[in-house]
Amino acid sequence: MQLALNEKRLLLELNKIGSASPEKLAQVLDRPAESVIQYGGLLSQKGLAVVERNVSSRLILTDEGSHYYSEGLPERQLYESFSESSSIADLNKHPHAKIGLGWMKRLGWVRIEDGSVIKIGSAEKSPIELGLSSPDSATPEVRKELLKRGLAEEEESVLYLISITDEGKKFAASGLTLVEETGTLTSDQISSGAWRDLTLRRYDITKKPRPVWPGKIHPYQRLINEMRRILLDMGFTELYGSVVQGAFWNFDALFQPQDHPAREMQDTFHLKERSELPGGWEKVRDIHEHGGDTSSCGWGGKWDPEKAKATVLRTHTTSLSIQHLATHPNPPEKAFCIGRVYRRETIDPTHLPEFEQLEGIVMDEDVSFRHLLGYLKEFYGRMGFSNVRFRPAYFPYTEPSVEPEVWIDGLGWVELGGAGIFREEVTAPWGITSPVLAWGLGVSRVAMLRMGLSDLRELYQSDIDWVRRTPVMDGGDY
Numbered sequence: 001m002q003l004a005l006n007e008k009r010l011l012l013e014l015n016k017i018g019s020a021s022p023e024k025l026a027q028v029l030d031r032p033a034e035s036v037i038q039y040g041g042l043l044s045q046k047g048l049a050v051v052e053r054n055v056s057s058r059l060i061l062t063d064e065g066s067h068y069y070s071e072g073l074p075e076r077q078l079y080e081s082f083s084e085s086s087s088i089a090d091l092n093k094h095p096h097a098k099i100g101l102g103w104m105k106r107l108g109w110v111r112i113e114d115g116s117v118i119k120i121g122s123a124e125k126s127p128i129e130l131g132l133s134s135p136d137s138a139t140p141e142v143r144k145e146l147l148k149r150g151l152a153e154e155e156e157s158v159l160y161l162i163s164i165t166d167e168g169k170k171f172a173a174s175g176l177t178l179v180e181e182t183g184t185l186t187s188d189q190i191s192s193g194a195w196r197d198l199t200l201r202r203y204d205i206t207k208k209p210r211p212v213w214p215g216k217i218h219p220y221q222r223l224i225n226e227m228r229r230i231l232l233d234m235g236f237t238e239l240y241g242s243v244v245q246g247a248f249w250n251f252d253a254l255f256q257p258q259d260h261p262a263r264e265m266q267d268t269f270h271l272k273e274r275s276e277l278p279g280g281w282e283k284v285r286d287i288h289e290h291g292g293d294t295s296s297c298g299w300g301g302k303w304d305p306e307k308a309k310a311t312v313l314r315t316h317t318t319s320l321s322i323q324h325l326a327t328h329p330n331p332p333e334k335a336f337c338i339g340r341v342y343r344r345e346t347i348d349p350t351h352l353p354e355f356e357q358l359e360g361i362v363m364d365e366d367v368s369f370r371h372l373l374g375y376l377k378e379f380y381g382r383m384g385f386s387n388v389r390f391r392p393a394y395f396p397y398t399e400p401s402v403e404p405e406v407w408i409d410g411l412g413w414v415e416l417g418g419a420g421i422f423r424e425e426v427t428a429p430w431g432i433t434s435p436v437l438a439w440g441l442g443v444s445r446v447a448m449l450r451m452g453l454s455d456l457r458e459l460y461q462s463d464i465d466w467v468r469r470t471p472v473m474d475g476g477d478y
């Protein structure tokens, strides 16, 4: 059996005295009591000692209690404030009249007659008064009363007792040599060769080490990085943009009518700032009012440039896609963006006012609806969702429009976002003539599904233990 030097010292000491408190042993061994408890723990794992832990509670005076201990309890102070008798009215002027009078009566120090308080007997010290001088040795009734009156409180203390076992005695008698052991070698000891003469502390390789938590990327960020990797692998380039967007890009350029409910205060975070309209905005106005040069007849009515100059926290990343297209109108173009979007949602397990979207666009001369479904299937397949289907949907800026869904065992079909081919009303103002496939997918939904969470909020909590416990997904160094 391997014992460290301090364990041996403790064992030999216990062999002399049988058992002792860590505080006492601390003096003999010249080590802190906490360390002695640790050595005792190590000895007890080997069956050589026993560490008993006793929690005891003691009654001690509260600040109020010690104040009354020196000044006298309210009833005593009140009692001392008058001689044989006093009118109740006079007594009521005393600061302790309220509790004092009740207690004087209860203790039989006074009686009340015709509005006067009259002393009886000699008002001997009450059990509570006696209890104040040594609360811990008071009778159970007095203890209860002291606690109830807030004069005393329980103080818990933990006492340890370390004792040697029979096996410990045998081991101690088997001749232990006390040699100073070296735990950490200094560079001097190594270079001078002095280490050869030292007794090195041995490792106990049967003990479990403490877990070491390596630094790692937040699970949600890791999933986002994984999505980014997949899209980069599929040949997309990444787009970035501000979370603050003009209503023009967030809504108008996407052919959302100016009276569309999604633009209202209750759905969108509006900001005070105003934005400039980009060159060519008149074409968007014409599209809204009568369809411009296209075959569309628009929404009709008047399009108000002032409304388009409002700024909002982007409600979808589609606002970045259309901006990118406006400045890159010629095919081919394959771009994506993963970014935070904002909507005025009431917070619940599946809704937050901030969440992430994964947006993608593919523009080329002859891409079609089938390509769109193919891209989405491929993306989800690479994310590990092999069963994907599409349901018809509606968005003001795409035609046709679909909602991709993935099959999750135990949950069924789960909707994961929207997709479609940009309408002519969206592409024409920027001179775009090729079809544009577009999608906006929920990222946090995918994260919930992948991590088995039932509450979206768990993704954003700063719970380091959760982060530690969440396994690194799908390898890779991202």
Ligand SMILES: N[C@@H](Cc1ccccc1)C(=O)O
Residues within 6 Å of the ligand: 315, 316, 317, 318, 395, 398, 401, 417, 418, 419, 420, 438, 439, 440, 441
């Ligand atoms: N912007 C849509 C998703 C979408 C993007 C692109 C095309 C079609 C739909 C949303 O927020 O839900």
